[in-house]
Amino acid sequence: MKGQLTMPRIFLLTLLLIGSLMLPACSKPESAAPTASKLQVVTSLFPLYDFVRQIGGDQVEVTLLLPPGVEAHSFDPKPDDILRVNRAGLFIFTHKAMEVWAATIAQSVDPARVTIVDASVGTQLRQSSGHADEHGAHGHTANAAAIDPHLWLDFANAQVMVENIAQAMARKDPAQRDLYLRNAAAYLARLDALDAAYRTALALCKQRTLLQGGHFALGYLTARYDLKYHAAAAVNPEAEPTAATMAALVQQMRRNNLHYLFSEELVSPKLAETIAKEAGGSVLLLSAAHNVSKTDFERGITFVEIMERNLKNLQIGLECR
Template identity: 50%
Template sequence: MFNRVLSILVAVAVLGILVTGCQGQKKTSAQPSRPIVITTLFPLYDFARTIAGDRMEVQLLLPPGVEPHHFEPKPDDLARIHRAALFVYIGPFMEPWADKIIQGVDRTKVRVVPAAAGITLLPAMAHSGKEQHHHDHDHNHQVEAYDPHVWLDFKADQAMVAKILEALIAADPAGAEQYRRRAADLTEQLSALDARYKAGLASCDSRVLLHGGHAAFGYLANRYNLNYQAAAGVTAELEATPRRLAELVQQVKQNKVKAIYSEELVSPRVARTIAGETGATVLKLHGAHNVAKEDLAQGVTFIKLMDENLKNLQVGLSCKN
């Protein structure tokens, strides 16, 4: 009796596998797969999906809500990269783990795009205090020499859009006309964003931008002539020292700073501590490294995040426009 029941169960299981396999084959034939583009950070994802449209499937490697400086790719992530048509990243100064990965990919199948190649980088420690120059974190790695947050210079974004466009056309020449049209529109939007920032930050009572997080906004400050000071270095794992906190508290008082900024995906504890000592307001700036799951699902764009930043900057710096 037992053997008969077992035979029936095995037969049912086999039938289920065959049916599932047939359904899978039908789905595959009905929905041919598109080339996959893997991007590391949210701005690259947003630029690539805008230019690619529906001709390619653009994926964000970072899970939503994950802080990128702490990200370590898992085996599944590596497999996704090896299956992709394009792998787009900022550069080794932002994603040092990517260098090891791309050494193992078949360049005849996966086109590797270092989007920020050729862009002039700012020194890493320009805005975060002298003490951080020789600071080692838990793994005894030296602080990077350059600031990797190039996407917060909207002129640099236009150069990265051009790099992504070139790679998409090389991978899919048949879509060149569509890619060029969408890239031109995106470039125009980034240029208009730059113009809004220049006008919006031209006449402010204060030009002192104090940030209670890691030094992510140096490029933005450099482009719009702001005096930017951050609590820590260019990676989020570097913590502010007591001396650095005291320096920022003193700057708030001396410059009569009304607001100190915190950032997305990083605890606002430092900003709140400084605000508690000085009476300043805590406002948020979005570095756009990554976005929350809800924002990703709602289709938030890099430009929308940057427009929200501009509003908060105008409030905190008491700007006229």
């Protein structure tokens, strides 16, 4: 019986394993004690996090709840996260369709202390067709009324969100009101410039159809710049593409002589690769910006940088001049 993995040994091993992982996590200084004077903001998703950062500069402490690389729909908040929201001055989330858990957290806080901000107020929401076709000409299914939650990909929406956030921050922290509004105005101009760059660059493309070998996430973007959009699967990440949808994408690539298929960053590119390979093309990455990789996050990537990177790949993929 020597050398066998007995139960006590397995448990011991597991405990050691957990312990060794927990030690560094516990001893890590929690980014010092939050400075009492600064406004504490907690955001659910990356775009909101970056907007707050752009508006508040170093006058706010902003925290992103969703860890890098974790799927927004399936995130499970830790006790620490709830605590952080309860200690914050502002808690900002996108839309209850995107982060169901954020709405749950929002209900649990003391409204006198923490101001809850629904950043989507006043934005233009798109219905996400149940089927992966942008114009929804065919395939409106039972869940056709569902809302596509990637609303920041329409830069006009992004601007409304920035304004909502700036107003909320100004109300919560009147001392810095001028700074917030000034920064917000500058950032709105950045978004205008970004919008103009997209409009110019995408006006002169050989291809007008964006094919995505994954989930339908870029509907706001394609609608704004008048592109056609076909994705292999619906907006909901749990939905599976059917063989016919995949075959249709392959045919479309072949028929229109398309060389590139787009895939979402972070998500496994296997589906897109399978379709692209079948049609003799290759895969380009796009980000819907709701989440970023750990590496990018630690590097301090911004929403605008992500969208500029997207534009470069769009120009390649759509064969723009």
